[in-house]
Amino acid sequence: MNDTATVTQIYQGDAALREQFRNLLAGDRRLSQATLAKEVGISPTTLNQWLNGKYAGDNEGVEVKLRIWIEADTHRRESSSQMPEAPSFVPTQTAMRVLGALSYAKIASDIAVIYGGAGLGKSSACVQFREQMPNVWIATMAPSTAGVVTALEEICDALSLTPGGGARRMSRAIAKRVRDTRGLLIIDEAQHLSVAALDEIRSIHDATEIGVALVGNDGVFARMAGGRNAQQLDRLYSRVGKKLRLAASSEQDVTEIIKAWGVDDIKCRAALVAVAREGGHLRRLTKTLRLASMHAAADGGRPICCEDVRAAINELMEGAR
Structure with missing residues (x-):
């Protein structure tokens, strides 16, 4: 027992x-x-x-x-x-320009290219647009998805399709899914795609007349406009109906984000503007404000002050060394 x-x-x-x-x-x-x-x-x-x-x-x-x-x-x-949460989508001047380009591509069933430096809020604006509008899909590329097959697999995932069966079968499945939807296919981090993958996306656009937005860094447009692959991408370049280059965040962008975080201390503004002017732009600004808000929360949950901002900037600078 x-x-x-x-x-x-x-x-x-x-x-x-x-x-x-x-x-x-x-x-x-x-x-x-x-x-x-x-x-x-x-x-x-x-x-x-x-x-x-x-x-x-x-x-x-x-x-x-x-x-x-x-x-x-x-x-x-x-x-x-x-952990303090970043404010929900902030409709900055730059974000509204991105939304406008995406809206054009969707309404006109055209191709838009949105390109510029990192940390300007391109990806967050794309997500916001997807949340606001029907039939918008985002496929985010990476070095591992540069080829035709891997890029199509990523697009299949975005469309909730089962990837596999080779490039031809996936391309047909994608075309069948998006045709007559008046939708928009957003390809984020498009600079990672090979010439062949970009041309495959162009062919899907031609076959279905779906809107396409190629979003990424300066290399996205440079390759089509004058890079060594320009001749191979001439069919794609000739179909681009909207080009939006984002060089840097504007002072208005910075002001809107500072307001969204509830920072009222005017003396902090110069330091935060300087942060946004460095590499990383608005992304670095958001990291700084999040860290500053943690300092404020640890001190009784008071509003963010200049001491918090300076401490956050110093910590981030130490981490970058």
Whole structure:
């Protein structure tokens, strides 16, 4: 009898911990068993058997890993709740120019090229446009998606299509999905794409008359206008109906973002404008304001002052050294 009880105890493990994880999985739709198992460092089968009290292996070893994970997750959630959130989309002058170019491409079923330095808010404006308008999809490229097949796979993901089957099959599936939608396909970080991938996107536009926005750094347009690949991209270049170059953030951009963060101290403005003029532009400004707001929150939740801004700037400068 004692042997049977001992075996049952080993197989069942910690019932309270099991119930805690069952409730966690049931209450968080973003957390699947597969994701949890990967983060914990066990197999999905092991986790499933443990949750059902049927795991015949080392229950204590599994539970040690689960306790470590839940402690780390609790700490992460507590830290996230203390982290000041950036204001929702700020309609700066630059952002409105991006929205205007995207709107043109969608309404006219044309191709727009939006290009300029990093940190100017191009990507956030694209996300805002997608949230405001129907049938807008964003495919974000990377060095690993430079080729035709990998670029089409990324576009399939954006369209909630199952990628695979080769370039021709994916291109047809994409065309079928977007045709007659009067939608807009946004290709973010488009500078990573090869000539062949850019031409494939051009052919999808030709076949479906869907609007296309190529968004990225200066290299996106330079390659079409006068780079060594200009001749190979002449068919794409000739179809561009809207070109928007963003050289730098404007002083009005900076003012709007400072207001959105609730900074009332006028003496801070010069320092923050200088931050926005450095590499990273508005992105660096937002990082500075977020860090400054953490200093203010730690000091009783008061408004951001110049001391907070200076401390944030110094910390970010130290991190960059």
